[in-house]
Amino acid sequence: MKTITSITEMQREAERLRAEGLRIGFVPTMGSLHEGHLDLLRLSRRHADVVVMSVFVNPTQFGAGEDFTLYPRNPERDARLAEDAGCDILFSPDADEVYPPGASTWVQVEGPDAILEGTFRPTHFRGVTTVVTMLFHMVKPHHAVFGQKDAQQALIIRRMVRDLHMDIELLVAPTRRDPDGLAMSSRNTYLSESARAEALAISRSLRLAQRYVVDGGRDAQALLRMVSDELTRTGALIPDYVALVDTDTLEAIERIGTTPVLLAIAARVGKTRLIDNTILRAETIES
Ligand code: PAF
Numbered sequence: 670m671k672t673i674t675s676i677t678e679m680q681r682e683a684e685r686l687r688a689e690g691l692r693i694g695f696v697p698t699m700g701s702l703h704e705g706h707l708d709l710l711r712l713s714r715r716h717a718d719v720v721v722m723s724v725f726v727n728p729t730q731f732g733a734g735e736d737f738t739l740y741p742r743n744p745e746r747d748a749r750l751a752e753d754a755g756c757d758i759l760f761s762p763d764a765d766e767v768y769p770p771g772a773s774t775w776v777q778v779e780g781p782d783a784i785l786e787g788t789f790r791p792t793h794f795r796g797v798t799t800v801v802t803m804l805f806h807m808v809k810p811h812h813a814v815f816g817q818k819d820a821q822q823a824l825i826i827r828r829m830v831r832d833l834h835m836d837i838e839l840l841v842a843p844t845r846r847d848p849d850g851l852a853m854s855s856r857n858t859y860l861s862e863s864a865r866a867e868a869l870a871i872s873r874s875l876r877l878a879q880r881y882v883v884d885g886g887r888d889a890q891a892l893l894r895m896v897s898d899e900l901t902r903t904g905a906l907i908p909d910y911v912a913l914v915d916t917d918t919l920e921a922i923e924r925i926g927t928t929p930v931l932l933a934i935a936a937r938v939g940k941t942r943l944i945d946n947t948i949l950r951a952e953t954i955e956s
Pocket of ligand 1: 699730
């Protein structure tokens with residue numbers, strides 16, 4: 670595995686690979702890798718000749734008072750895991766090079782960036798879409814892979830790629846869960862044993878929702894009440910939102926039908942904020 674830190678070197682390498690007719694797959698991450706990230710890498714591997722993974726803790730997607738400085742960083746372990754999972758190029762640019770002094774350009778997908786996560790993290794998606802655009806210009810990928818766990822992020826990036834006519838295919842990998850059901854996240858390392866046990870209410874409530882639909886339940890309000898009750902049962906979990914929305918527009922829906930809908934949850938356990946989701950539809954259920 671090659672390691673690149675210079676943006677120019679990454680761009681020259683990408684041009685060289687493209688000139689050879691090779692397909693570049695791209696997995697953007699903020700590091701602190703877990704099996705969920707490695708699933709993205711493996712999916713990319715199946716569709717590309719060369720897989721680039723970036724590790725960059727992007728300062729602009731953290732709001733004031735969020736965990737930018739605390740965000741877990743483990744470059745040696747990340748490099749080992751990435752290489753073992755089949756990464757060809759690990760790209761870790763410097764923050765000063767990505768955001769040189771005076772940088773003042775933003776890429777923003779207005780509308781879907783202001784709801785759900787956007788209500789609680791108003792500048793978050795602007796930071797994500799800006800850095801992802803820059804990374805696309807650096808890595809020049811044929812495809813890029815994102816995780817279903819960040820469903821709103823995947824939708825917003827899809828919208829950005831469409832609106833800006835970026836010639837990049839997007840792939841979305843299913844959420845990887847620990848055996849107890851908790852969706853894998855770099856932020857899970859913040860959880861104490863007891864907080865982790867409380868956090869399991871999130872995946873449990875998603876399973877309850879799936880069961881409700883399998884059993885014929887169709888009413889959005891009843892489903893949302895049931896999920897909220899499960900989340901707040903012990904009082905340890907504070908939901909930021911529980912929403913049942915259209916998977917394309919993120920608009921709230923009233924009844925569950927045969928078109929897929931997204932059940933999205935954000936909740937805090939102590940100081941840790943977790944998100945999770947599932948897709949529901951009348952006949953079949955995905956996790
Ligand atoms: O999903 C993430 O880890 C980040 O939001 C991303 C896409 C790498 C942008 O910094």
